[in-house]
Amino acid sequence: MSSIEAGGVQPARDGSVRVVLVDDHAIFRSGLKADLDSKISVVGEAGTVEQAIAVIAQTRPDVVLLDVHLPGGLGGGGREVIAGSNALLGTTRFLALSVSDAAEDVVAVIRAGARGYVTKTISGAEITDAVLRVAGGDAVFSPRLAGFVLDAFGTAPADIADDELDRLSARELEVMRLIARGYSYKEVAKELFISIKTVETHVSAVLRKLQLSSRHELTKWAAERRLL
Amino acid sequence: MSTPVLRPPLVRSADRVIAGVCAGLAMHLGWPVRYLRMGMVVATLAGGAGLVFYAWLWIMVPTADESAKRNARRPASPIAPAVSGPLPAQSTWSNSDIGLPPGPMGYRAPPGSSVASAFTWQDPAGEAVFTDPTWQSGLPAGVPASGSAQSVSGMVRPVNGDSQAWFRFRRMPYAKEILLGIGLLLAGAILIARLLGVDVPLGTLIPAAAILGGASIAWMQLDETRRAGIVDKAKANQAGGWVRLAAGLALVVAGVLVMVSGSGSWEQTWLALLASVAVLGGVAVVLLPWGLKFWRDLEAERAxxxxATERAEIAAHLHDSVLQTLALIQRRAGNEHDVVRLARAQERELRSWLYRDEGKDIGNLSERIxxxxxxxEDALGQAVEVVNVGDTAMTERHEALVQASREAMLNAARHGGGSVSVYVEASDKEVEVFVKDRGAGFDLHSVPDDRLGVRESIxxxxxxxxxxxxxxSGPEGTEVRLGLPAVAAEQGETTS
Incomplete structure (x- = not known):
């Protein structure tokens, strides 16, 4: 875990962030590539689980844009790619990208180690922003993911320290609520009179809880909640 | 990292020495195959335990081919897994629990008819899909379904109508108790008749009763395991079922023997019983692998x-929705606004179809919002993203909340120019709705008094x-926050 928390990634020589696109639709990949900013250079593409693991191991990118549903492998999709690239988790960050709104898909890939989740319908500028944020070591939460988190962890703040991993602190709840309401990190910071850096710290803490909480309800909840 | 270990399924490997059991097990566990083989040999020396384990796995574990045939292959499309994955399939099956005719085959077919007919006279899967009301409502009236869907439904429907009658018969309350009562009454009548001096041929009646009783126990069992198998693939409560099956079988065998031997001498009956059990055991040993193979083939065919029916359903749906929309989009390719609106509407429709939750109440607040x-979204062509946490049942007050939210969304979509974020949080204490846009904002006091939108409707x-x-409202956008506390007097209105 500590390896993931480690600080910023060294950018490529020309200052751009090196990215691998993993999606089984070639049309979507090319569209996405055209949409991405010049600050991002795409160094590899893959369409299946096996290809993805190979390309990631070979190119060692800063960020992998990873579709949740992928053919190949043992049927585990994006989760399997992350598991297969376990050795690189310290230097390579994964950003999940999906058309699926199903909570179980999202939660599974986040728990496998992805640093964020965005839907495929967001604009190129937003994806660029998310990639840069993930490359900088932050977590990226869409309003929907924040909603999932609130639903899974409950909206009551933690009062005692012993179930620290299973509950969100009052501040983290506030941040998640604002993100679910459609606030950007900047707007959250302004609303709560805190710095953007503090917002990012809170979001990373929530991500860590989401990944590490052994709360069995979390998995059960995700499995039961197929619709959202 | 708390990543769960992904294990390949346990199948017999093609790379084999005897039957591929060790190689398959090694692949499943991720251990070196050599150690497993050595372990198996060592265990065999320990009283043959390894041999028995090997044989057991040989029988129970399918080969890689069989397994692949049985499991639905995941299609490459990112949306299709949600349709053909195990979960939705199971939910359609459990729906069928009510619609399925659970009558034991003994009621329907004479006991002499073959077992195979009992497996084929109803197709649980096909029927489940076509009695599913959501499927029917998914098709607009008058739109022809795809050919294959029609032919399948036509084939199944007659069985379906017939089955309703059996369903009603079987659901008769206290049927078991009534049967038991009748049996006891008969026994009592026989006893009284004997006391009154009527000669009742007990020597024939008791074995006959034993046969009848045993057979009905066994048949009920057949029916119930079938139902359990359909409803719950895990077959959790099968142990009790096997006991009942064995009891039924024993009763029948004993009855037949007593009837055939006729004498009633215990010694003879006992010996004959032993011999017949031995024969039955031998037959079972010979037939078990055949039976298993037969059962697996059946399962594969059923899957x-x-x-096939799922495919037909998907094809019908895609035809009615996605293909029509794509055709519309092509015809309106010049108008960007229309294209975006069509694509959004179609996305929404497809999403709700793919991820629909059958158990979810449509009348709840989140669904209304x-x-x-x-x-x-349809009216103004701006994307409106809804995120909801918790849920609650609708009341008149919640309807007012929904109407106010609607007004806020309309304003946001009209003046905000961009996507609108809606967040609904329902707890026991209150319901909150937030509607946010990224428009230029406005000053509430500068809104003229004759404009009722904000002041009155919200x-x-x-x-x-x-x-x-x-x-x-600020230069970066406007947010409308609506709160509706749960009133203590209206107990039980919040469910979340």
Whole structure:
């Protein structure tokens, strides 16, 4: 875990962030590539689980844009790619990208180690922003993911320290609520009179809880909640 | 990292020495195959335990080919897994629990008819799909379904109508108790008749009763395991079923023997019983692998049929929705606004179809808000994203909240120019709705008095129903916050 928390990634020589696109639709990949900013250079593409693991191991990118549903492998999709690239988790960050709104898909890939989740319908500028944020070591939460988190962890703040991993602190709840309401990190910071850096710290803490909480309800909840 | 270990399924490997059991097990566990083989040999020396284990796995574990045939292959499309994955399939099956005719085959077919007919006279999967009301409502009236769907449904329906009668018969309350009562009454009558001096041929009656009783126990069992197998693939409570099956079998065998031997001498009967059990055991040993293979083939075939009907359903749906929309989009390719609106509407429709939750109550607040958001999206062509946490049942006050939210969404979509974020949080204490846009914002005091939109439809409406409405507008956008506390007097209205 500590390896993931480690600080910023060294950018490529020309200052751009090196990215691998993993999606089984070639049309979507090319569209996405055209949409991405010049600050991002795409160094590899893959369409299946096996290809993805190979390309990631070979190119060692800063960020992998990873579709949740992928053919190949043992049927585990994006989760399997992350598991297969376990050795690189310290230097390579994964950003999940999906058309699926199903909570179980999202939660599974986040728990496998992805640093964020965005839907495929967001604009190129937003994806660029998310990639840069993930490359900088932050977590990226869409309003929907924040909603999932609130639903899974409950909206009551933690009062005692012993179930620290299973509950969100009052501040983290506030941040998640604002993100679910459609606030950007900047707007959250302004609303709560805190710095953007503090917002990012809170979001990373929530991500860590989401990944590490052994709360069995979390998995059960995700499995039961197929619709959202 | 708490990543769960992904294990390949346990199948017999093609790379084999005897039957591929060790190689398959090694692949499943991720251990070196050599150690497993050595372990198996060592265990064999320990009283043959390894041999028995090997044989057991040989029988129970399918080969890689069989396994692949049985499991639905995951299609490459990112949306299709949600349709053909195990979960939705199971939910359609459990629906069929009520519609399925659970009558034991003994009621329907004479006991002499072959077992195979009992497996084929109804197709649980096909029927489940076609009695599913959501499927029928998914097709607009008058739109022809795809050919294959029609032919399948035509084939199944007669069985379906017939089955309803059996369903009613079987659901007769206390059927078991009534049967038991009748049996006891008969026994009592026989006893009284004997006391009165009537000669009752007990020597024939008791074995006959034993045969009847045993057979009915066994048949009921057949029926119930079938139902359990359909409803719950895990077959959790099969142990009790096997005991009942064995008891039924024993009763029948004993009855037949007593009847055939006729004498009633215990010694003879006992010996004959032993011999027949031995014969039955031998037959079972010989036939078990055949039976297993037969059962697996049946399962594979049934799974194939389920897939075929699912495919037909998907094809019909895609034809009615996605293909039509794509055609519309092509014809309106020049108008960007229309294209985006069509694509959004189609996405919404497809999403709700793919991820629909059958157990979910449509009358709940979150669904109402989503429906209203869809309305606004259609009317104004701006994306309205709804995120909800918790849920609650609708009341009159919640309807007011929904209407106020609708007004807020309309304003946001009209003046905000960009996507609108809606967040609904329902707890036991209150329901909150936030509607946010990224428009230029406005000053509430500068809104002319004759404009009723904000003042009346949002703020006034919320106040009348004991709620609050706060409008926060700035250069970066406007957010409308609506709150509706749960009133203590209206107990039980919140479910979340």
């Amino acid at each position: 194939g049929r389920v897939r 989503k429906a209203v958001a869809a309305e606004v 703020i006034g409406r919320m106040k009348r129903h004991g709620g609050t409405a706060v409008i926060n």
